[in-house]
Amino acid sequence: MSRPIRVLVAKPGLDGHDRGAKVVAAALRDAGMEVIYTGLHQTPEMIATAAVQEDVDVVGLSVLSGAHMTLFPRVRALLAEQGRDDILITGGGIIPAEDMAALEALGVGKLFGPGTPTTDLIDYIRSWFAAREPQGT
Amino acid sequence: MNDRTAELLAAFDAGRIAALARVVSIIEDQRAGHEAVAAHCHPRVGRARRIGLTGPPGAGKSTLTTLLAETYLAQGLRVGIVAVDPTSPFTGGALLGDRVRMEKVALHPGLFIRSMATRGSLGGLAAMTREVCDVLDAFGLDRILVETVGVGQSELDIARLADTSAVILVPESGDAIQTLKAGVMEIADCFVVNKGDRPGADRLCNDIEVMLGLRGGAALAGIPAHHGVDLKAANPKARARAAAARDDAESWTPPVLRTIGATGEGVPAFVTALDRHFAYLERSGALRERRRMRLRERVRDLVERSVRRRLWHDAALTAWLEAELPGLERGESTPQVVAEALLARSVAAGTLTERTP
Numbered sequence: 244m245s246r247p248i249r250v251l252v253a254k255p256g257l258d259g260h261d262r263g264a265k266v267v268a269a270a271l272r273d274a275g276m277e278v279i280y281t282g283l284h285q286t287p288e289m290i291a292t293a294a295v296q297e298d299v300d301v302v303g304l305s306v307l308s309g310a311h312m313t314l315f316p317r318v319r320a321l322l323a324e325q326g327r328d329d330i331l332i333t334g335g336g337i338i339p340a341e342d343m344a345a346l347e348a349l350g351v352g353k354l355f356g357p358g359t360p361t362t363d364l365i366d367y368i369r370s371w372f373a374a375r376e377p378q379g380t
Numbered sequence: 381m382n383d384r385t386a387e388l389l390a391a392f393d394a395g396r397i398a399a400l401a402r403v404v405s406i407i408e409d410q411r412a413g414h415e416a417v418a419a420h421c422h423p424r425v426g427r428a429r430r431i432g433l434t435g436p437p438g439a440g441k442s443t444l445t446t447l448l449a450e451t452y453l454a455q456g457l458r459v460g461i462v463a464v465d466p467t468s469p470f471t472g473g474a475l476l477g478d479r480v481r482m483e484k485v486a487l488h489p490g491l492f493i494r495s496m497a498t499r500g501s502l503g504g505l506a507a508m509t510r511e512v513c514d515v516l517d518a519f520g521l522d523r524i525l526v527e528t529v530g531v532g533q534s535e536l537d538i539a540r541l542a543d544t545s546a547v548i549l550v551p552e553s554g555d556a557i558q559t560l561k562a563g564v565m566e567i568a569d570c571f572v573v574n575k576g577d578r579p580g581a582d583r584l585c586n587d588i589e590v591m592l593g594l595r596g597g598a599a600l601a602g603i604p605a606h607h608g609v610d611l612k613a614a615n616p617k618a619r620a621r622a623a624a625a626r627d628d629a630e631s632w633t634p635p636v637l638r639t640i641g642a643t644g645e646g647v648p649a650f651v652t653a654l655d656r657h658f659a660y661l662e663r664s665g666a667l668r669e670r671r672r673m674r675l676r677e678r679v680r681d682l683v684e685r686s687v688r689r690r691l692w693h694d695a696a697l698t699a700w701l702e703a704e705l706p707g708l709e710r711g712e713s714t715p716q717v718v719a720e721a722l723l724a725r726s727v728a729a730g731t732l733t734e735r736t737p
Contacts, residue, residue: 246409247472247497272473277497282480289486293479296493298401325398 248276248372249299253285255318256308263336263357264305270361271303276368287314291321294330300375301368304334311338315351331371335359385413389420392519397492400519404494407515408508418511421518426671428460428517429658430524432542434504434564437530439548440574442481443641444650445527449485451651452523458490460516463527464505467497474498478527492521503537504528510541510678531564539567540677543670544657546570546650549588551580565591568634569657572650576638588636632660687732694731697722 252268254261261283268280279297281289294302302322306314315332322330328350335355338346343354353367381389391399403421406414431448433441442463449459463478474497485491494516496506505528506512516524528538539545547568552575571588573581635653639646661667691697701722707713726732 246411247474247499268475272468272475273471275472277467277474277476277495279476279479279495282477282483289483292487293493295398296401297495298398298405327398 248301248368249279249297250276250301250303250368251279251281251290251294251297251299252303252305253281253290253293254283254305255285255287255290255314256306256310257284258308259283260307261305263307264303267303267305267335267361267364270365271368274365274369287317287321290318291325294318294322295325295327299330300372301331301333303364304332304336306334306336306338309337311336311346311354312342315346316349319350329375331368333364333367335364381416382413385416389417392420395520400492400515401494403515403519404512407511408496408506410508418514421515424518424520425514426517428513428521428524429544430513430517430526430542431654432526432528432538432545433548434528434531434535434538434545434567435548435572435574436532436550436553439530439550439553440639440641441527441530441548442478444548444572444574444639444647445478445525446482446485447641447644447647448525448651448654449482449491449523451647453485453488453490456490457522458520459492460513460519460521460524461491461493461527462496462509462512462516462524463493464496464498464509464529466529467499469500472499492516492519498529501537502535504531504535505537505541509537510674513541533561533563536563536567540674543661543667544569544654546572546654548572548574549584550575551578551584553584569632570634570650570653571636572646573636573638574641576646577640581638585636585638592634592636630664632657632664632666690731690734691726694726694729696729697726697731700725 250271252264252271254264264280268278271278279293279299281293285293290302290304302318304314304318315334319328319332322328322332331352332350333352333354335357338354338356346354352371355364388399388402392403403417405411406417433445433448435441445461445463449461452459461482463476463482465474465476465478467474476495476497478495479486479493482493486493494512496509496512498504498506501507505526509526513524513526526538526542528535545567547564547570549571551573565588573584573588575581637646637650637653639650658667661670701718704713704718704721708715708718
């Protein structure tokens with residue numbers, strides 16, 4: 244029996260712009276995923292703790308503050324500390340293309356800019372999951 | 381048990397949170413190895429107190445759960461929270477949002493929070509919530525707080541899982557007639573009227589108390605006289621005596637408490653009431669009874685699940701049933717006759733006793 248994909252959607256940083264995170268959370272839910280939504284003002288520590296406890300497959304971060312070069316690697320490092328560097332870290336926000344490439348080189352997954360159809364993200368998560376799942380978790 | 385499961389269980393025994401989380405997933409999804417994992421946990425189950433919080437959507441279940449967790453953590457206890465939210469029957473997806481309210485305690489090392497989607501279960505919990513509680517218990521957590529989905533009147537699974545069930549209501553929950561209805565009002569070991577500073581809180585408390593009195597055959601026992609002063613209630617010594625008598629009693633009358641989630645007012649009294657109820661359960665033997673009932677139901681559930689799987693995965697039986705359908709359509713046979721015949725065939729073929737993967 245196939246199990247639902249579990250995704251943590253979080254909005255780190257101090258700004259209050261959570262519309263994007265909410266739209267993504269609702270779209271992933273409608274795509275049949277179990278979305279754990281943690282809301283605004285999350286620190287990397289809170290995100291990593293929640294991701295480990297919830298045993299998610301994917302962490303999706305919405306970063307609009309410009310702090311992406313700090314936040315994405317920090318979450319990844321904290322997850323790795325707990326032996327969970329297998330979790331896909333993806334997300335989006337206002338992130339220049341060269342930073343996206345730099346983050347991908349650091350082991351972060353694909354990131355999506357404003358105006359991306361939610362189906363792109365859904366397809367990306369699904370195909371990543373399908374490619375990983377045969378070997379088990 | 382394969383090597384990976386053994387490795388995981390060793391990490392679980394060593395107290396690794398990531399291992400606990402994975403064990404929960406294995407049980408929740410019934411992934412490969414779940415029998416071995418459950419068998420590993422079973423001998424250590426029974427230490428934790430399980431407290432269920434249920435009530436209508438927006439009553440403040442998550443907030444009160446967080447406040448209880450905070451209190452227990454301050455007492456040096458380790459706490460698990462299982463928060464259940466609904467799965468969409470249309471897409472199979474779910475948005476699990478209870479962590480939003482639990483931010484204040486989220487980073488405490490003594491706390492483990494897990495969100496669960498109902499995945500088609502209708503009783504206010506997920507099918508595997510009980511089993512997940514067993515895992516948290518076996519891991520060594522002291523208190524397990526289970527928060528149901530926002531319920532209506534008849535989602536009562538929580539009473540079959542928890543040692544103590546608290547029903548959370550708000551002044552907007554409805555009038556006296558709602559409190560007289562069957563179902564969720566009957567499972568409460570403790571009533572909490574949250575948002576107790578709002579208009580109507582007094583009346584709701586009164587309504588519940590009257591309803592409890594009606595059930596106990598003492599409709600007006602706790603209610604002050606209509607005219608004049610109630611002398612019994614005014615005398616603190618008499619009141620203390622009455623409270624002490626209640627504590628020794630072999631029966632339990634659910635207290636009706638008032639809280640204000642936003643300020644934490646009334647939470648200490650709620651914690652005390654939960655402790656008193658647990659002491660009552662231990663003293664009266666009800667705890668053993670409840671836990672034994674839980675085990676009985678567990679076995680029955682497993683039997684039913686396994687019978688269903690074995691029956692409907694048997695290709696020969698399914699084909700036989702298909703062949704019977706035309707006769708049923710023509711009215712030559714009845715569903716009852718076919719069902720009995722199918723059962724007889726499955727017994728003859730050994731379908732039910734054969735171990736299928």
